[in-house]
Amino acid sequence: MTELAESHTTADRGYLTEKGFRSWAYTLDHKRIGVMYLFTTLLFFFVGGMFAMLLRLKLMTPGPGLISDHTYNVFFTLHGALMIFLFIIPAIPSALGNFFIPIMIGARDVAFPRLNIISYWIFVAGIIVTLASLSSPMDTGWTFYTPYSARTGAAVTTLSLGLFLVGMSSILTGINFIVTIHRLRAPGMTWNRLPLFIWGMYATSIIQVLATPVIGITFLLLAAERLFGIGFFDPAKGGDPLLFQHFFWFYSHPVVYVMILPAMGIISEVIPVFSRKPIFGYRAIASSSLAIAFIGFLVWGHHMFVSGMSSTASVIFSFLTFFVAVPTGIKVFNWIATMYRGSITFESPMLYALTFIFLFIAGGLTGPFLGALGTNVQLHDTYFVVAHFHYTMMGGTVMGFFAGLHYWFPKMSGRMASERLARVAWWFIFIGFNVTFFTMFILGLKGMPRRWAEYPPQYQDLHIVSTVGSWVLAIGVFIMFWNFAYNLFRGRPAPANPWRGLTLEWQTSSPPQTENFAEIPVVTDWPYGYGKKDDKGSRSKE
Amino acid sequence: MTETKHTTEQQGAALETAKLGIWAFLATEVLLFGGLFTAYTVLRVGDPQMFHTEYLKLNRLFGAINTVVLITSSLTVALGIAAIREGKTGTLKRCLLLTILLAAAFLGIKYAEYAEHFARGELPRTNNFFSLYYMMTGLHAIHVFAGMAALATMLVMAGRGKFSAEEHTPVEITGLYWHFVDLVWIYLFPLLYLIG
Numbered sequence: 213m214t215e216l217a218e219s220h221t222t223a224d225r226g227y228l229t230e231k232g233f234r235s236w237a238y239t240l241d242h243k244r245i246g247v248m249y250l251f252t253t254l255l256f257f258f259v260g261g262m263f264a265m266l267l268r269l270k271l272m273t274p275g276p277g278l279i280s281d282h283t284y285n286v287f288f289t290l291h292g293a294l295m296i297f298l299f300i301i302p303a304i305p306s307a308l309g310n311f312f313i314p315i316m317i318g319a320r321d322v323a324f325p326r327l328n329i330i331s332y333w334i335f336v337a338g339i340i341v342t343l344a345s346l347s348s349p350m351d352t353g354w355t356f357y358t359p360y361s362a363r364t365g366a367a368v369t370t371l372s373l374g375l376f377l378v379g380m381s382s383i384l385t386g387i388n389f390i391v392t393i394h395r396l397r398a399p400g401m402t403w404n405r406l407p408l409f410i411w412g413m414y415a416t417s418i419i420q421v422l423a424t425p426v427i428g429i430t431f432l433l434l435a436a437e438r439l440f441g442i443g444f445f446d447p448a449k450g451g452d453p454l455l456f457q458h459f460f461w462f463y464s465h466p467v468v469y470v471m472i473l474p475a476m477g478i479i480s481e482v483i484p485v486f487s488r489k490p491i492f493g494y495r496a497i498a499s500s501s502l503a504i505a506f507i508g509f510l511v512w513g514h515h516m517f518v519s520g521m522s523s524t525a526s527v528i529f530s531f532l533t534f535f536v537a538v539p540t541g542i543k544v545f546n547w548i549a550t551m552y553r554g555s556i557t558f559e560s561p562m563l564y565a566l567t568f569i570f571l572f573i574a575g576g577l578t579g580p581f582l583g584a585l586g587t588n589v590q591l592h593d594t595y596f597v598v599a600h601f602h603y604t605m606m607g608g609t610v611m612g613f614f615a616g617l618h619y620w621f622p623k624m625s626g627r628m629a630s631e632r633l634a635r636v637a638w639w640f641i642f643i644g645f646n647v648t649f650f651t652m653f654i655l656g657l658k659g660m661p662r663r664w665a666e667y668p669p670q671y672q673d674l675h676i677v678s679t680v681g682s683w684v685l686a687i688g689v690f691i692m693f694w695n696f697a698y699n700l701f702r703g704r705p706a707p708a709n710p711w712r713g714l715t716l717e718w719q720t721s722s723p724p725q726t727e728n729f730a731e732i733p734v735v736t737d738w739p740y741g742y743g744k745k746d747d748k749g750s751r752s753k754e
Numbered sequence: 755m756t757e758t759k760h761t762t763e764q765q766g767a768a769l770e771t772a773k774l775g776i777w778a779f780l781a782t783e784v785l786l787f788g789g790l791f792t793a794y795t796v797l798r799v800g801d802p803q804m805f806h807t808e809y810l811k812l813n814r815l816f817g818a819i820n821t822v823v824l825i826t827s828s829l830t831v832a833l834g835i836a837a838i839r840e841g842k843t844g845t846l847k848r849c850l851l852l853t854i855l856l857a858a859a860f861l862g863i864k865y866a867e868y869a870e871h872f873a874r875g876e877l878p879r880t881n882n883f884f885s886l887y888y889m890m891t892g893l894h895a896i897h898v899f900a901g902m903a904a905l906a907t908m909l910v911m912a913g914r915g916k917f918s919a920e921e922h923t924p925v926e927i928t929g930l931y932w933h934f935v936d937l938v939w940i941y942l943f944p945l946l947y948l949i950g
Contacts, residue, residue, distance in 0.1 A: 390774070
């Protein structure tokens with residue numbers, strides 16, 4: 213296999229050889245589709261990030277500052293909605309998942325290549341409709357709570373339909389992944405030898421397939437509420453606004469795991485490679501992904517403790533919310549146990565993986581304050597929630613995404629990125645992130661409510677600190693992507709296996725050829741057998 | 755990898771893959787309608803009296819005829835699939851055509867029902883019962899329409915001789931989808947027309 217990979221000369225650009233718009237727009241190659249998703253979602257990462265910068269800028273002063281209150285509402289809605297629906301949810305599954313799932317299980321493509329490209333174009337159509345709603349921008353917050361969203365003059369209908377399309381694309385992608393993982397594994401690739409990224413993606417796809425239709429029907433009902441004047445969510449017409457919240461969170465909480473599980477999958481790949489040790493507790497990590505997916509469906513009510521749910525229901529949801537921490541804790545302990553006595557090297561993917569663990573623990577440990585009924589009532593809708601959310605989502609998912617980008621950049625582009633530049637960027641990102649968001653924990657504990665455009669002056673100092681932090685963070689992100697962009701063209705050619713990984717994507721050339729492998733590999737062992745060749749590591753039973 | 759394998763074996767694998775895909779898709783469809791069933795439950799509990807008086811206004815006869823029409827269409831699709839498994843393309847085409855006609859009849863009757871309600875001023879915004887009625891039957895009608903389009907595609911493909919006893923995966927998939935559309939109606943009919 214390795215000889216074969218090396219025989220691919222650097223002049224051969226693998227799947228990237230063919231040029232021209234049509235060769236991309238109509239492609240059935242999962243790798244090209246993954247790359248297209250990557251660029252599309254990154255675009256919205258930057259747009260959403262710009263809104264975040266503007267919000268922070270405005271919040272430097274307590275009074276009416278640069279932008280009006282209405283514009284502020286629009287900006288934070290757009291920041292939230294674009295980041296969530298067009299970046300965090302699709303980024304890892306649709307971009308990295310599409311690229312690597314077939315390669316890592318030793319398949320030539322996904323199960324339904326045509327459906328794959330269709331779902332990309334549905335995604336783009338959804339984005340276009342979503343952007344059409346900017347004609348009269350949303351001011352509802354990304355949660356679209358009724359009855360306000362049913363009455364506001366903003367283009368809620370357009371946005372709902374746009375997000376319905378985005379959701380449809382996500383469903384189709386999820387179905388494609390599930391079937392691919394079930395049916396197209398290479399000979400010898402048993403479920404017990406599946407890379408952990410694949411396990412994460414499998415659990416993710418299940419959530420996508422089972423949760424997304426519920427938000428789909430919710431968006432349809434919201435659109436119908438506005439178009440036909442039906443009143444399912446309108447108390448004045450005998451409807452129930454809580455019904456909307458239940459529907460919304462029945463989707464939106466499990467989707468938190470759509471955001472985090474793929475990132476956890478990436479971390480599970482990176483940690484053993486850069487520790488040169490077999491992953492500890494392979495089965496525990498794999499099954500905890502499924503457990504998170506399952507329990508994730510039972511915790512949505514913790515978003516509604518103060519909405520007027522029955523207290524019995526609140527207690528049950530509170531309990532279940534604590535319960536979901538168990539499989540998450542299992543993963544974290546296993547990663548740490550994997551690193552224990554490993555020969556750890558701190559290349560950029562590992563740096564971001566460790567950042568993920570660090571920030572995610574910080575985000576995770578602040579979760580119980582919100583999951584517990586009593587403290588929740590105190591902290592509900594304060595900056596504490598904003599900080600917790602950003603520590604788990606940006607500190608978790610986005611850092612996992614960055615780890616994945618650094619880890620797989622050589623494979624995807626066929627070039628090496630600069631390690632030195634990656635480190636510089638990392639320092640900026642790590643410091644900037646903590647200055648920006650740790651400050652928000654303090655703000656929240658002091659009682660600063662979220663979503664407020666203007667605030668009492670005693671909070672100003674901390675807001676200034678947070679805003680300055682956001683600049684440092686932005687500089688870091690800019691350096692990181694400059695590193696990628698520059699080395700996409702100028703980087704030195706990447707070897708097939710720069711990190712000495714054992715999963716299948718490293719057994720083919722960088723970048724991979726159109727059908728991934730010259731010959732479908734036969735798998736004889738699990739992908740984490742570092743150290744001695746026949747060292748089975750922690751995998752006790754087989 | 756697959757080049758050496760026997761053709762029918764490949765076809766079998768392709769069919770299994772496609773079936774897994776359509777089943778996953780149908781699971782999402784169940785959840786899509788599930789939202790409406792949940793809304794029905796919640797809203798009905800909120801105002802059972804109104805639901806009782808309003809349900810009396812639905813046309814049970816049309817509903818019953820439509821049920822028969824749709825169940826029959828499920829049968830014709832099943833017969834078509836059975837035929838193509840034996841390579842009888844002619845029977846498949848007749849069955850597909852019959853199914854499409856039955857689907858059209860269903861939509862025609864639905865149209866008459868809607869017209870009747872509209873004439874009486876029973877609109878989607880009238881009350882939550884009619885909101886639900888229109889949302890549920892409307893979403894179902896969209897699915898019937900999509901099913902008709904799929905069946906028509908199958909008919910055209912069959913006309914071009916694309917199917918045989920060995921290769922007819924798309925027909926089986928379309929058939930499964932059509933059974934699902936039928937099944938949803940089997941739940942909608944008693945829920946809206948029969949339970950007062």
